[in-house]
Amino acid sequence: MAYDYPDAFFQPRVHLTARPRADRVQLALAAERLLRAQRPLIIAGGGVRYSQAESALENFATEHGIPVVETIAGKGTFTHHHPLHMGPIGILGSTSANELAANADVILAIGTRLMDFVTGSWTVFSHDAQFITLNAARFDAHKHLSLPLVCDAREGLNDLHAALGNWRADAAWLERGRQAFVKWNALIAEKQEPTPAEGDPTYAQVVGIVNAQAAPEDYIISAAGGLPGELVKGWRVKNPGTFDCEFGFSCMGYELSAAGGSQWRGSIAMSS
Missing domain, CATH: 3.40.50.970 (Thiamin diphosphate (ThDP)-binding fold, Pyr/PP domains)
Structure with missing residues (x-):
């Protein structure tokens, strides 16, 4: 049986992807938490790639000297030998990434659901580690008592970068990660x-x-x-x-x- 659909049904339509920004108050709180961090760590999830935020993340991590680990979905955000890349995290991950995760005091999780393959059912991290979760999905942004930034990954990173100014993490922490990554590669x-x-x-x-x-x-x-x-x-x-x-x-x-x-x-x- 044929049906006469309206011509408008078949008209081409361009769907635009919204890039929501983080709440200003939450953004300021996230910046304060990072500014106090002694051993910060970034987890790059698949949302970094979906947002095409790779360059924004590289600039953010480089300017602030923060090591980066990747989830399975986030792998490929950095090249393997990028100076800030410390390997894959979680129960399928590397000794280097998991060593950093176990000792980090503030974790910035970007575009990841923080599911059990990443967190090891929350055994990968120190019990007193604090989380900042940057995610477009509100449900995932609030996990594990995180300070939530409900926003697009690229926009959120750019805004957080501006809020941190010239702050950089302790260089000794980054060097510790690099030494652990050398052992992992061996x-x-x-x-x-x-x-x-x-x-x-x-x-x-x-x-x-x-x-x-x-x-x-x-x-x-x-x-x-x-x-x-x-x-x-x-x-x-x-x-x-x-x-x-x-x-x-x-x-x-x-x-x-x-x-x-x-x-x-x-x-x-x-x-x-």
């Missing part, structure tokens, strides 16, 4: 080292071999299962935005359609 290199021909290669070895052959512009895609845990630890991101791991909804098979989508996206970028 462990990954050891696990990815090829073994004699007898026997099957390990997951870590396969990830290491593919990673070594990948060009900076190559795009790695994975989905639910055991592979995300291997990739989040062992894949060294060479270019921001080239890591895509479906996470949170266990959509096995995501990598098939995502490969087509990323190829289409790449062809659009190349043609323009």
Whole structure:
């Protein structure tokens, strides 16, 4: 049966994404909390990438000297060897990121739901750590007694950056993170080292071999299962935005359609 739809139903429409700003009072309180911090830490979640706030975060972290760790969804915000990148956090994460998380006194969580893979059911952090959560979703912004900034990631970072002025975190804290990251990289290199021909290669070895052959512009895609845990630890991101791991909804098979989508996206970028 056919139905005569109104022509207006088929008219093209451009949907714009709103970028809400943080409440001024909450923003001032967040700035005060960071200004008092001795060992601040930034968690970069997937919301940083969805907001296209990578450059804003890099500028914020660089200007204020704050180490950055990533969730699975946030991986690829920084390159692996960025001087402020300290690895993935959580139960699938790195020793370096988790060491910083255990000793941080103020955590700025950006665009993350702070679910159990990140928090280890809240065992990853010190019991007296204070949180500032920057999230577009009010429900997630209020988790774990956080000081909530309900806003767009990019706009929130820019506003918080302005509120902090010339403040910088203690350089010794950042150096502590870098030393821990050196040890983590040594462990990954050891696990990815090829073994004699007898026997099957390990997951870590396969990830290491593919990673070594990948060009900076190559795009790695994975989905639910055991592979995300291997990739989040062992894949060294060479270019921001080239890591895509479906996470949170266990959509096995995501990598098939995502490969087509990323190829289409790449062809659009190349043609323009």
